[in-house]
Amino acid sequence: MTRPTASSPQVEQARHMTRRQLLGRGGVGLGSLALGSLLSGSQAGAATGAVTSGLPVLPHFAPKAKRVIYLFQNGAPSHTDLFDYKPKLKQMHGVQIPDEVVGGARFSTMTGGQTARPCLAPITKFAQRGECGAWIAEDFLPHTAGIVDKLCFVKSMHTTQVNHAPAITFFLTGAEMAGRPSMGAWLTYGLGAETQELPSYVVMTSRDKEASCGQIFYDFYWGSGFLPSKYQGVKFRGSGDPVLYLSNPEGISREMRRGLLDDLSRLNALEEEKTGDPEIATRVAQYEMAYKMQASVPELTDFTQEPQHILDMYGPDVQRKGSYAYNCLMARRLAERGVRFVQVMHAGWDQHRNLNTQLKIQCTDTDAPSAALVKDLEQRGLLDDTLVIWGGEFGRTPFLQGAISETKTWGRDHHPYAFTLWMAGGGIKPGFSYGESDEFGHNATVDKVHVHDLQATIFHLLGIDHEKFTFRFQGRDFRLTDVHGELIQPILA
Numbered sequence: 001m002t003r004p005t006a007s008s009p010q011v012e013q014a015r016h017m018t019r020r021q022l023l024g025r026g027g028v029g030l031g032s033l034a035l036g037s038l039l040s041g042s043q044a045g046a047a048t049g050a051v052t053s054g055l056p057v058l059p060h061f062a063p064k065a066k067r068v069i070y071l072f073q074n075g076a077p078s079h080t081d082l083f084d085y086k087p088k089l090k091q092m093h094g095v096q097i098p099d100e101v102v103g104g105a106r107f108s109t110m111t112g113g114q115t116a117r118p119c120l121a122p123i124t125k126f127a128q129r130g131e132c133g134a135w136i137a138e139d140f141l142p143h144t145a146g147i148v149d150k151l152c153f154v155k156s157m158h159t160t161q162v163n164h165a166p167a168i169t170f171f172l173t174g175a176e177m178a179g180r181p182s183m184g185a186w187l188t189y190g191l192g193a194e195t196q197e198l199p200s201y202v203v204m205t206s207r208d209k210e211a212s213c214g215q216i217f218y219d220f221y222w223g224s225g226f227l228p229s230k231y232q233g234v235k236f237r238g239s240g241d242p243v244l245y246l247s248n249p250e251g252i253s254r255e256m257r258r259g260l261l262d263d264l265s266r267l268n269a270l271e272e273e274k275t276g277d278p279e280i281a282t283r284v285a286q287y288e289m290a291y292k293m294q295a296s297v298p299e300l301t302d303f304t305q306e307p308q309h310i311l312d313m314y315g316p317d318v319q320r321k322g323s324y325a326y327n328c329l330m331a332r333r334l335a336e337r338g339v340r341f342v343q344v345m346h347a348g349w350d351q352h353r354n355l356n357t358q359l360k361i362q363c364t365d366t367d368a369p370s371a372a373l374v375k376d377l378e379q380r381g382l383l384d385d386t387l388v389i390w391g392g393e394f395g396r397t398p399f400l401q402g403a404i405s406e407t408k409t410w411g412r413d414h415h416p417y418a419f420t421l422w423m424a425g426g427g428i429k430p431g432f433s434y435g436e437s438d439e440f441g442h443n444a445t446v447d448k449v450h451v452h453d454l455q456a457t458i459f460h461l462l463g464i465d466h467e468k469f470t471f472r473f474q475g476r477d478f479r480l481t482d483v484h485g486e487l488i489q490p491i492l493a
C-alpha cells in the first residue's frame with residue numbers, strides 16, 4: 001500500500017477534520033461493524049434470542065459458572081453478631097478492648113475520637129449448624145442456618161475504606177473513586193450475552209421499610225466507566241413499570257413502534273457514517289433492547305405461574321414490588337432467562353445507634369429470601385453454574401459505639417479490618433469456612449482475603465484470568481483488580 005504523502009488527499013482531508021471527527025474515526029471500523037449487525041437485526045423486525053458473543057479470547061479456560069447473582073447488603077452486616085462467633089467478646093463485655101488489638105486502626109468520625117471502646121458481646125444466640133458445623137446466629141438467621149452446608153463462608157475479608165460509598169465502589173468496581181467499570185459491566189463486555197430478550201446486566205435495589213439509614217444508591221455502582229455505555233447495568237424500578245417508558249404511548253401500536261425504530265436506525269446509520277462515533281451503535285442497541293423488553297418484561301414480572309410453595313419460601317413480602325424478597329425471586333427468574341449478572345442491593349444494615357432493634361428487622365427481611373434463592377436455584381438445576389454472593393462493604397466494630405449503660409442506643413461503627421461474606425454454587429466449595437479473624441473479631445489473621453482477591457476468584461469461576469482481562473484507556477491497560485488480586489484456591493470445589 002502506498003504511504004500517504006504530505007500533499008496526498010488523505011492528509012489534506014485529515015487537516016480539515018474536527019477533533020471530534022478525528023477521534024470518532026478511530027472507532028469507525030468497530031462502530032460500523034456493530035451498527036451493521038444491529039441494523040440487520042432491526043430490519044428483520046424480530047429478536048432471534050441468539051447468544052451474543054463477547055471478546056474472542058474469552059473465556060480463557062472452561063468456566064464453572066455462567067452467571068452471577070450478587071446480594072449486596074449495603075451498610076455492612078455485623079459479622080460478630082451473625083457469623084463470626086467470638087466467646088472472648090462475651091467474656092470481656094463492657095471491658096476496654098486492648099490497645100494492642102486496635103493499634104493505629106482508622107475508624108469513621110462516629111468513633112474516631114471515642115477513647116472508651118468497650119467490647120460488645122454478640123446480641124444474638126450463636127449455634128453450630130449443619131454437617132459442616134458452621135457457627136451462625138440461628139435466632140436471627142434461621143433460614144440461612146438451614147442451608148449452611150450449601151454455603152462457603154469467608155471470614156477473613158478485609159478492605160481499605162471506612163465509609164460506605166467508597167467501600168461499596170471498591171467492591172463493585174475495584175477502585176474507591178467513582179468512574180471505573182463495575183464488575184457486571186466488565187463481565188458483559190467480556191463474555192457477551194446469553195439472551196437478546198433482556199439486558200445482560202440487571203440491577204435491583206431495596207431498603208428497610210423503617211428507612212433507618214440514609215444511604216444512596218449511586219448510579220456508578222452499576223456504571224460502565226470507560227467501557228462502551230451499552231454494558232452498564234439496567235436498573236429495574238421497584239414501582240410502576242420496571243423500566244421507564246416500557247409501555248407505548250396511547251395510539252402507538254407495536255407495529256408502529258417497529259417501523260419508527262427501523263427509520264430511526266437508518267438515520268443513525270447516516271450519522272455514524274458522517275461522524276464515526278461508536279456510541280451511535282450503543283444508542284441503537286438500547287433502542288432495540290427497549291423494544292424487546294416490551295415483550296419480555298411483562299412475562300418476567302408475572303408471578304402468577306409460580307407455585308404457591310415457592311412464593312411461601314421467599315416470605316410474605318415477595319409480592320410487594322421493590323422489596324428484597326421480590327427482588328430475590330426476580331433474580332432467579334432473570335438467571336433462568338439468561339441474564340449474566342444480577343445485582344440485588346439492599347440498604348439498612350448501618351446500625352450505629354439501633355443495633356438492638358434494627359439488626360433483627362434487617363435479618364427478618366433478608367434471611368428467608370436469601371436462603372430461598374439458593375434452594376430455588378438448586379432445585380431448578382441452576383445453582384451449579386450460578387455463583388451467588390452475599391455480603392456488605394465491610395463489617396462492624398467488635399467494640400461499642402456509644403455508652404455501655406445506654407442499652408437502647410447500642411451500636412457498632414464501620415469496620416474494614418475483618419468481616420464475613422458467604423458464597424454458594426458456581427464452583428464454590430459448599431459447607432466450608434475459610435479464613436479467621438483474631439479472638440476479638442477485629443483483625444483478619446489467618447488466610448486473609450482482600451477485595452481484589454475476591455474479584456480475581458469471581459472472574460476465575462467465570463473462566464477469566466483477571467490479569468489478562470484488560471481494557472486500554474488513556475494509554476494504560478486497566479483491569480478490575482488493578483495490579484493486585486490472588487486466586488483463593490482453597491474455596492474452589
